[in-house]
Amino acid sequence: MTTALRSFLSYVRYRGDITSDLAAAVPIVANWSLSSIPRAIGRDEVTHLLASIDRQTPIGCRDYAMILALARLGLRSSEVVTLELDDIDWVAGEIHVVGKNGQRNDLPLPADVGEAIADYLQKSRPRNASRRVFLRDKAPIRGFTGQCGLGSVIRRSLKRAGIDAPTKGTHQFRHGLASEMLRGGASLGEIGEVLGHRHVQTTAIYAKVNLNALRTLALPWPGEAQ
Structure with a gap:
């Protein structure tokens, strides 16, 4: 205005x-800097969302693997849709993602994520010359051209599961992982390393979701009022 x-x-x-x-x-x-609070999807909601996906269908198998990668690795939507076959080191158990500004980040590949991706590649991925891991389900069969495709998958999956999530986008899974890591005792530096943050200021916003730690900093209320 x-x-x-x-x-x-x-x-x-x-x-x-x-x-x-x-x-x-x-x-x-x-x-004000860092004035907002990250809107994260809860762990129970993620569990319910994944359980609601029909993994017996090719689309469900793909969607499950993509959403699980978002939730367990905290990847950005662009990092998921641009993931290529050569980015997965099955022997070393690592996944190589390309973040903002072309920054490469090597992450351990959790067993459940690796199994979900392998299941999709072996059973549901269309035969295609594309090196992208995840392909569209409608013609032309190719990798996603942008982040909107994955966003549509998330919105459709949340609606089908009947989950009233804080947002309809993919970033809520990234925020959810950071919040869970913080509650588990991880430092902001460790969280920033997993999320691929280049500056600690970017990760500092997650300190606001650790209410137990913030209570120790609260000053006592003057007088007898509580």
């Missing part, structure tokens, strides 16, 4: 309707 108001006032001054620079008088809205 303030941006629009400044633009309007600059425009009317350009037209000559006013002579004073009223745009400079529009106050700045405070934008």
Whole structure:
């Protein structure tokens, strides 16, 4: 609103309707750093969501593997849809993901995630020359062209499972993993390493979800009131 108001006032001054620079008088809205709280899907909701997927169908087998990768590895949606066959080191039990700005991050491949991906590759993935791990289920059969496809999978799966999630996007799984790691005693540095954060400030927002640790910092209320 303030941006629009400044633009309007600059425009009317350009037209000559006013002579004073009223745009400079529009106050700045405070934008506090780390003011929001990550909206994370709960562990029980993730369990229910995965259990609701029919893994006997090719689409369900694929969706299960993608959602499990989001939940267990905290990957970004772009990292899932661009994952290629050569990015999985089955012998070493590692997965190589390409994050923001082309940054590569090597992560341990959890057994359940590896089994889900292997199940999809062996039983449900269409025969295709594409090196992408996860392929579209509709023609043309190829890798996802963007993040919207995975977002549609998440929305459809949440609706089918009857889960009222905090958001409809994929990032809630990333926030959920970070929150669980924090409750389990992981440091912010360890969480940032798993999530592929380049700066510790990016991970600092998760300190706000550790209510037990924050209570130790709270000052006593003055007087006898509780």
